[in-house]
Amino acid sequence: MQDSSTVKIRQARISDVEDLVRVDIAQYSDMTADFAENSNISAMFARRISNTPGWFWVALVDGRIEGLLSTCPTTHSPEGFVSWEKCTNNGTLDGIFDERADFLYGVALTVTAKGGAAGVTKALLAAGLARFFSSEKRTLYLSGRMPGYHKVADEVSPQEYYDAQVTVRGQRVARDPQVRMYERLGFRRAGLVPGGFAVDHESAGYGVLLTMENPFREGVRPEMLNAMCERIAKQDDGPAWLTALS
Numbered sequence: 001m002q003d004s005s006t007v008k009i010r011q012a013r014i015s016d017v018e019d020l021v022r023v024d025i026a027q028y029s030d031m032t033a034d035f036a037e038n039s040n041i042s043a044m045f046a047r048r049i050s051n052t053p054g055w056f057w058v059a060l061v062d063g064r065i066e067g068l069l070s071t072c073p074t075t076h077s078p079e080g081f082v083s084w085e086k087c088t089n090n091g092t093l094d095g096i097f098d099e100r101a102d103f104l105y106g107v108a109l110t111v112t113a114k115g116g117a118a119g120v121t122k123a124l125l126a127a128g129l130a131r132f133f134s135s136e137k138r139t140l141y142l143s144g145r146m147p148g149y150h151k152v153a154d155e156v157s158p159q160e161y162y163d164a165q166v167t168v169r170g171q172r173v174a175r176d177p178q179v180r181m182y183e184r185l186g187f188r189r190a191g192l193v194p195g196g197f198a199v200d201h202e203s204a205g206y207g208v209l210l211t212m213e214n215p216f217r218e219g220v221r222p223e224m225l226n227a228m229c230e231r232i233a234k235q236d237d238g239p240a241w242l243t244a245l246s
Protein backbone atom coordinates (compact mmCIF):
# COMPACT_ATOMS: atom_id res chain seq x y z
CA MET A 1 0.00 0.00 0.00
CA GLN A 2 1.52 3.33 -1.11
CA ASP A 3 1.41 6.29 1.32
CA SER A 4 0.57 9.89 0.36
CA SER A 5 4.10 11.40 0.49
CA THR A 6 5.41 13.47 -2.42
CA VAL A 7 7.98 11.63 -4.54
CA LYS A 8 10.36 13.49 -6.82
CA ILE A 9 12.94 11.91 -9.15
CA ARG A 10 16.02 13.79 -10.37
CA GLN A 11 19.63 13.17 -11.37
CA ALA A 12 22.18 12.73 -8.55
CA ARG A 13 24.47 15.67 -7.67
CA ILE A 14 27.81 15.77 -5.87
CA SER A 15 26.07 17.48 -2.93
CA ASP A 16 23.96 14.28 -2.48
CA VAL A 17 26.92 12.11 -1.44
CA GLU A 18 26.20 12.16 2.31
CA ASP A 19 22.56 11.17 1.68
CA LEU A 20 23.56 8.37 -0.69
CA VAL A 21 25.86 6.91 1.98
CA ARG A 22 22.95 7.08 4.47
CA VAL A 23 20.64 5.20 2.06
CA ASP A 24 23.34 2.59 1.36
CA ILE A 25 23.95 1.97 5.06
CA ALA A 26 20.19 1.80 5.75
CA GLN A 27 19.88 -1.20 3.41
CA TYR A 28 23.30 -2.86 3.44
CA SER A 29 24.51 -2.09 7.02
CA ASP A 30 27.23 -4.67 7.72
CA MET A 31 27.86 -5.21 4.01
CA THR A 32 28.60 -1.49 3.62
CA ALA A 33 30.98 -1.81 6.57
CA ASP A 34 32.77 -4.81 4.98
CA PHE A 35 33.06 -2.93 1.70
CA ALA A 36 34.21 0.24 3.46
CA GLU A 37 37.16 -1.62 5.01
CA ASN A 38 38.84 -1.52 1.61
CA SER A 39 37.12 1.47 0.11
CA ASN A 40 35.92 4.99 0.92
CA ILE A 41 32.14 4.92 0.30
CA SER A 42 31.76 8.73 0.04
CA ALA A 43 34.57 8.94 -2.51
CA MET A 44 33.06 5.98 -4.39
CA PHE A 45 29.68 7.73 -4.76
CA ALA A 46 31.35 11.02 -5.72
CA ARG A 47 33.35 9.27 -8.48
CA ARG A 48 30.23 7.47 -9.69
CA ILE A 49 28.14 10.65 -9.89
CA SER A 50 30.72 12.47 -11.96
CA ASN A 51 31.36 9.39 -14.13
CA THR A 52 27.72 8.76 -15.20
CA PRO A 53 26.01 12.04 -16.11
CA GLY A 54 22.37 11.36 -17.02
CA TRP A 55 22.34 7.75 -15.76
CA PHE A 56 22.16 8.12 -11.95
CA TRP A 57 18.79 8.92 -10.40
CA VAL A 58 17.80 9.74 -6.84
CA ALA A 59 14.31 9.76 -5.34
CA LEU A 60 13.24 12.36 -2.78
CA VAL A 61 10.34 11.74 -0.43
CA ASP A 62 9.07 14.99 1.05
CA GLY A 63 12.39 16.60 0.09
CA ARG A 64 14.73 13.91 1.52
CA ILE A 65 16.64 11.30 -0.51
CA GLU A 66 15.19 7.83 0.15
CA GLY A 67 16.40 5.87 -2.89
CA LEU A 68 18.90 5.66 -5.72
CA LEU A 69 19.19 3.97 -9.09
CA SER A 70 22.65 3.95 -10.62
CA THR A 71 23.33 2.63 -14.14
CA CYS A 72 26.29 2.77 -16.54
CA PRO A 73 26.61 2.47 -20.32
CA THR A 74 29.53 0.11 -20.87
CA THR A 75 31.28 -1.99 -23.50
CA HIS A 76 31.49 -4.86 -20.97
CA SER A 77 29.02 -7.54 -22.10
CA PRO A 78 26.84 -9.75 -19.86
CA GLU A 79 28.64 -12.81 -21.32
CA GLY A 80 31.94 -11.54 -19.89
CA PHE A 81 30.49 -10.69 -16.45
CA VAL A 82 32.71 -11.80 -13.56
CA SER A 83 31.68 -9.68 -10.59
CA TRP A 84 30.01 -6.40 -9.54
CA GLU A 85 33.36 -5.24 -8.19
CA LYS A 86 35.13 -5.78 -11.54
CA CYS A 87 32.26 -4.52 -13.70
CA THR A 88 32.05 -1.26 -11.71
CA ASN A 89 35.75 -0.82 -10.86
CA ASN A 90 34.88 -1.22 -7.17
CA GLY A 91 31.78 0.94 -7.44
CA THR A 92 33.56 4.01 -8.83
CA LEU A 93 32.92 3.32 -12.57
CA ASP A 94 36.33 4.84 -13.29
CA GLY A 95 37.23 3.83 -16.86
CA ILE A 96 33.96 1.89 -17.31
CA PHE A 97 31.53 4.55 -18.58
CA ASP A 98 31.13 4.73 -22.37
CA GLU A 99 28.10 6.75 -23.51
CA ARG A 100 28.10 5.13 -26.98
CA ALA A 101 28.32 1.52 -25.77
CA ASP A 102 25.64 -1.08 -26.57
CA PHE A 103 25.21 -2.34 -23.02
CA LEU A 104 23.69 -0.70 -19.96
CA TYR A 105 24.75 -2.14 -16.60
CA GLY A 106 22.48 -1.73 -13.56
CA VAL A 107 24.96 -0.75 -10.84
CA ALA A 108 22.63 -0.29 -7.85
CA LEU A 109 18.99 0.03 -6.85
CA THR A 110 18.75 0.92 -3.17
CA VAL A 111 15.63 2.19 -1.43
CA THR A 112 15.00 2.82 2.29
CA ALA A 113 11.90 1.41 4.02
CA LYS A 114 10.36 4.89 3.95
CA GLY A 115 11.08 5.18 0.22
CA GLY A 116 9.60 1.73 -0.42
CA ALA A 117 6.37 2.70 1.36
CA ALA A 118 6.13 5.87 -0.76
CA GLY A 119 6.46 3.95 -4.06
CA VAL A 120 10.04 5.06 -4.78
CA THR A 121 11.21 1.70 -6.21
CA LYS A 122 8.63 1.77 -9.00
CA ALA A 123 9.26 5.47 -9.71
CA LEU A 124 13.04 4.92 -10.01
CA LEU A 125 12.58 1.84 -12.18
CA ALA A 126 10.13 3.73 -14.41
CA ALA A 127 12.67 6.56 -14.87
CA GLY A 128 15.56 4.18 -15.60
CA LEU A 129 13.63 1.89 -17.93
CA ALA A 130 12.17 4.83 -19.86
CA ARG A 131 15.73 6.11 -20.41
CA PHE A 132 16.90 2.64 -21.49
CA PHE A 133 14.01 2.14 -23.91
CA SER A 134 14.48 5.55 -25.51
CA SER A 135 18.25 5.00 -25.89
CA GLU A 136 20.16 3.06 -28.54
CA LYS A 137 21.37 0.60 -25.92
CA ARG A 138 20.80 -3.04 -26.88
CA THR A 139 20.86 -4.86 -23.55
CA LEU A 140 20.31 -3.88 -19.94
CA TYR A 141 21.82 -6.29 -17.42
CA LEU A 142 22.59 -6.46 -13.74
CA SER A 143 23.92 -8.78 -11.09
CA GLY A 144 21.02 -9.23 -8.73
CA ARG A 145 21.06 -10.76 -5.29
CA MET A 146 19.37 -13.72 -3.56
CA PRO A 147 18.76 -12.00 -0.20
CA GLY A 148 16.58 -14.89 1.02
CA TYR A 149 19.30 -17.52 0.55
CA HIS A 150 21.07 -17.09 3.90
CA LYS A 151 17.89 -18.18 5.74
CA VAL A 152 18.05 -21.66 4.16
CA ALA A 153 21.78 -21.96 3.48
CA ASP A 154 22.05 -24.99 5.82
CA GLU A 155 19.45 -26.90 3.81
CA VAL A 156 20.09 -26.16 0.12
CA SER A 157 22.98 -25.16 -2.13
CA PRO A 158 22.99 -21.74 -3.86
CA GLN A 159 22.27 -23.46 -7.19
CA GLU A 160 19.33 -25.45 -5.75
CA TYR A 161 17.91 -22.26 -4.24
CA TYR A 162 18.37 -20.38 -7.53
CA ASP A 163 16.59 -23.17 -9.45
CA ALA A 164 13.77 -23.62 -6.91
CA GLN A 165 10.24 -22.43 -7.60
CA VAL A 166 7.26 -21.68 -5.39
CA THR A 167 3.61 -21.07 -6.20
CA VAL A 168 2.42 -17.48 -5.71
CA ARG A 169 -1.14 -16.58 -6.69
CA GLY A 170 -1.36 -19.75 -8.76
CA GLN A 171 1.86 -19.13 -10.69
CA ARG A 172 5.19 -20.95 -10.52
CA VAL A 173 7.81 -18.29 -9.76
CA ALA A 174 11.38 -18.06 -8.41
CA ARG A 175 11.80 -18.92 -4.74
CA ASP A 176 13.81 -15.77 -3.94
CA PRO A 177 11.62 -12.64 -3.66
CA GLN A 178 14.16 -10.35 -5.30
CA VAL A 179 14.69 -12.66 -8.28
CA ARG A 180 10.88 -12.70 -8.55
CA MET A 181 10.82 -8.89 -8.49
CA TYR A 182 13.22 -8.64 -11.44
CA GLU A 183 11.52 -11.42 -13.42
CA ARG A 184 8.18 -9.68 -12.93
CA LEU A 185 9.72 -6.56 -14.47
CA GLY A 186 10.63 -8.53 -17.59
CA PHE A 187 14.26 -9.48 -16.83
CA ARG A 188 15.45 -12.98 -17.76
CA ARG A 189 17.84 -15.01 -15.67
CA ALA A 190 21.15 -15.67 -17.44
CA GLY A 191 22.97 -17.64 -14.75
CA LEU A 192 24.27 -17.83 -11.21
CA VAL A 193 27.77 -16.35 -10.82
CA PRO A 194 29.97 -17.51 -7.91
CA GLY A 195 31.75 -14.47 -6.42
CA GLY A 196 29.45 -12.18 -8.43
CA PHE A 197 29.00 -9.89 -5.40
CA ALA A 198 31.65 -10.90 -2.91
CA VAL A 199 30.51 -8.87 0.15
CA ASP A 200 26.89 -10.07 -0.12
CA HIS A 201 26.87 -12.75 2.57
CA GLU A 202 23.05 -13.02 2.37
CA SER A 203 23.52 -14.44 -1.14
CA ALA A 204 26.69 -16.36 -0.15
CA GLY A 205 28.62 -14.03 -2.46
CA TYR A 206 26.71 -15.22 -5.53
CA GLY A 207 25.31 -12.87 -8.17
CA VAL A 208 22.19 -13.56 -10.23
CA LEU A 209 22.85 -12.37 -13.77
CA LEU A 210 19.67 -10.81 -15.19
CA THR A 211 19.23 -9.37 -18.68
CA MET A 212 16.62 -7.41 -20.63
CA GLU A 213 16.77 -6.64 -24.36
CA ASN A 214 15.64 -3.20 -25.56
CA PRO A 215 12.45 -3.89 -27.55
CA PHE A 216 12.43 -0.35 -28.98
CA ARG A 217 16.00 -0.17 -30.25
CA GLU A 218 14.94 -0.86 -33.81
CA GLY A 219 11.90 1.41 -33.44
CA VAL A 220 8.56 0.71 -31.81
CA ARG A 221 6.85 -2.35 -33.25
CA PRO A 222 3.05 -2.00 -33.28
CA GLU A 223 2.41 -5.59 -32.15
CA MET A 224 4.63 -5.01 -29.12
CA LEU A 225 2.80 -1.83 -28.14
CA ASN A 226 -0.53 -3.62 -28.56
CA ALA A 227 0.59 -6.48 -26.33
CA MET A 228 1.78 -4.04 -23.65
CA CYS A 229 -1.44 -2.00 -23.77
CA GLU A 230 -3.47 -5.19 -23.46
CA ARG A 231 -1.55 -6.18 -20.35
CA ILE A 232 -2.10 -2.75 -18.80
CA ALA A 233 -5.79 -2.82 -19.67
CA LYS A 234 -6.24 -6.26 -18.14
CA GLN A 235 -4.44 -5.09 -14.95
CA ASP A 236 -2.94 -8.56 -14.70
CA ASP A 237 0.48 -9.35 -13.30
CA GLY A 238 2.34 -7.56 -16.12
CA PRO A 239 5.61 -5.77 -15.37
CA ALA A 240 5.18 -3.25 -12.56
CA TRP A 241 6.89 -0.47 -14.52
CA LEU A 242 4.01 -0.52 -17.03
CA THR A 243 1.66 0.46 -14.25
CA ALA A 244 4.13 3.11 -13.07
CA LEU A 245 4.42 4.60 -16.55
CA SER A 246 0.74 4.50 -17.45
Ligand SMILES: CC(C)(COP(=O)(O)OP(=O)(O)OC[C@H]1O[C@@H](n2cnc3c(N)ncnc32)[C@H](O)[C@@H]1OP(=O)(O)O)[C@@H](O)C(=O)NCCC(=O)NCCS
Binding pocket: 027, 028, 107, 108, 109, 110, 111, 112, 113, 115, 116, 117, 121, 122, 142, 143, 144, 145, 147, 148, 177, 178, 180, 181
Ligand atom coordinates in the same frame (compact mmCIF):
# COMPACT_ATOMS: atom_id res chain seq x y z
C1 LIG B 1 15.29 -4.07 -3.65
C2 LIG B 1 14.62 -2.90 -2.92
C3 LIG B 1 14.94 -1.62 -3.68
C4 LIG B 1 13.12 -3.11 -2.91
O1 LIG B 1 12.57 -2.09 -2.10
P1 LIG B 1 10.99 -1.97 -1.77
O2 LIG B 1 10.25 -1.48 -2.94
O3 LIG B 1 10.82 -1.23 -0.49
O4 LIG B 1 10.72 -3.45 -1.52
P2 LIG B 1 9.48 -4.25 -1.22
O5 LIG B 1 9.73 -4.73 0.16
O6 LIG B 1 8.18 -3.57 -1.54
O7 LIG B 1 9.79 -5.34 -2.31
C5 LIG B 1 9.38 -5.31 -3.65
C6 LIG B 1 9.32 -6.74 -4.08
O8 LIG B 1 10.64 -7.27 -4.21
C7 LIG B 1 10.89 -8.28 -3.25
N1 LIG B 1 12.22 -7.99 -2.67
C8 LIG B 1 13.17 -7.24 -3.25
N2 LIG B 1 14.26 -7.21 -2.48
C9 LIG B 1 14.01 -7.92 -1.40
C10 LIG B 1 14.75 -8.25 -0.24
N3 LIG B 1 15.98 -7.80 -0.03
N4 LIG B 1 14.18 -9.04 0.68
C11 LIG B 1 12.93 -9.47 0.51
N5 LIG B 1 12.17 -9.18 -0.55
C12 LIG B 1 12.71 -8.42 -1.51
C13 LIG B 1 9.74 -8.20 -2.27
O9 LIG B 1 9.40 -9.50 -1.80
C14 LIG B 1 8.62 -7.61 -3.10
O10 LIG B 1 8.00 -8.62 -3.84
P3 LIG B 1 6.40 -8.79 -3.71
O11 LIG B 1 5.84 -7.51 -4.29
O12 LIG B 1 6.16 -10.00 -4.51
O13 LIG B 1 6.14 -8.94 -2.26
C15 LIG B 1 15.09 -2.79 -1.44
O14 LIG B 1 14.74 -3.96 -0.78
C16 LIG B 1 16.58 -2.57 -1.29
O15 LIG B 1 17.08 -1.45 -1.39
N6 LIG B 1 17.32 -3.66 -1.00
C17 LIG B 1 18.76 -3.59 -0.76
C18 LIG B 1 19.52 -3.37 -2.03
C19 LIG B 1 19.20 -4.43 -3.06
O16 LIG B 1 19.13 -5.61 -2.81
N7 LIG B 1 19.05 -3.94 -4.31
C20 LIG B 1 18.78 -4.77 -5.46
C21 LIG B 1 19.98 -5.47 -5.90
S1 LIG B 1 20.71 -4.63 -7.25
